[in-house]
Amino acid sequence: MEPRQIYFAGDLFDHKDISGNLLLAEAVKEVSQCRYTAILPQDSESNNLRNVHEIRDRDLEMLFCADCIVANFDGCELDSGTVVEFCFAKMLDLPAVLLRTDFRVKGDNGKDPWNLMCSGYPRTEVLLISAMEQYHRLRQEFPQDTVKAMHRETAKMIVDALDRMFMVKSRFTTEDACGAMKFAADTAGATVPELFPEKRIKELTEIKKQRQVY
Numbered sequence: 568m569e570p571r572q573i574y575f576a577g578d579l580f581d582h583k584d585i586s587g588n589l590l591l592a593e594a595v596k597e598v599s600q601c602r603y604t605a606i607l608p609q610d611s612e613s614n615n616l617r618n619v620h621e622i623r624d625r626d627l628e629m630l631f632c633a634d635c636i637v638a639n640f641d642g643c644e645l646d647s648g649t650v651v652e653f654c655f656a657k658m659l660d661l662p663a664v665l666l667r668t669d670f671r672v673k674g675d676n677g678k679d680p681w682n683l684m685c686s687g688y689p690r691t692e693v694l695l696i697s698a699m700e701q702y703h704r705l706r707q708e709f710p711q712d713t714v715k716a717m718h719r720e721t722a723k724m725i726v727d728a729l730d731r732m733f734m735v736k737s738r739f740t741t742e743d744a745c746g747a748m749k750f751a752a753d754t755a756g757a758t759v760p761e762l763f764p765e766k767r768i769k770e771l772t773e774i775k776k777q778r779q780v781y
């Protein structure tokens with residue numbers, strides 16, 4: 568089976584965001600022995616060369632083509648773009664991992680440290696990691712390579728969580744999946760419906776079936 572494609576959703580605003588995404592994506596590929604590879608929105612054309620709608624539509628295109636999603640849910644307030652992408656992933660019934668390494672506690676559902684409307688979705692696992700605890704623990708164990716150790720440990724948890732979510736049977740038949748993708752594309756509007764004609768939707772759905780998304 569070809570590698571499953573993960574859409575990495577999260578902030579893309581500074582050096583830590585961009586370099587952190589890249590390092591974690593490389594660690595996931597290594598830890599999974601190439602069973603998973605990451606689709607990084609930051610690898611698409613520079614945001615400076617496109618307008619707002621082109622950026623949004625290209626990111627949604629990459630998400631629709633992915634087999635699963637890892638959404639970064641760090642921050643006092645969740646990044647709104649990431650939440651939108653997560654919602655579209657759930658419209659497509661993609662296996663999902665919500666990753667939070669931020670040790671700050673906030674929320675209103677008594678469990679997850681974010682708004683309750685972002686919790687409770689099927690084929691979704693929450694990973695809560697205290698980055699500060701992880702840093703100090705691995706700093707003692709791997710003083711010369713702490714950053715790599717942190718990314719490898721986090722990647723291992725992501726891969727294990729995705730494996731578990733792929734074991735959860737999709738609610739969609741192949742026909743349902745085609746309908747869901749068309750509905751999601753139509754809902755997105757702008758140029759997204761044009762990017763997903765019926766032929767492409769069928770081809771993508773067949774690929775996802777082979778990768779056990781559906």
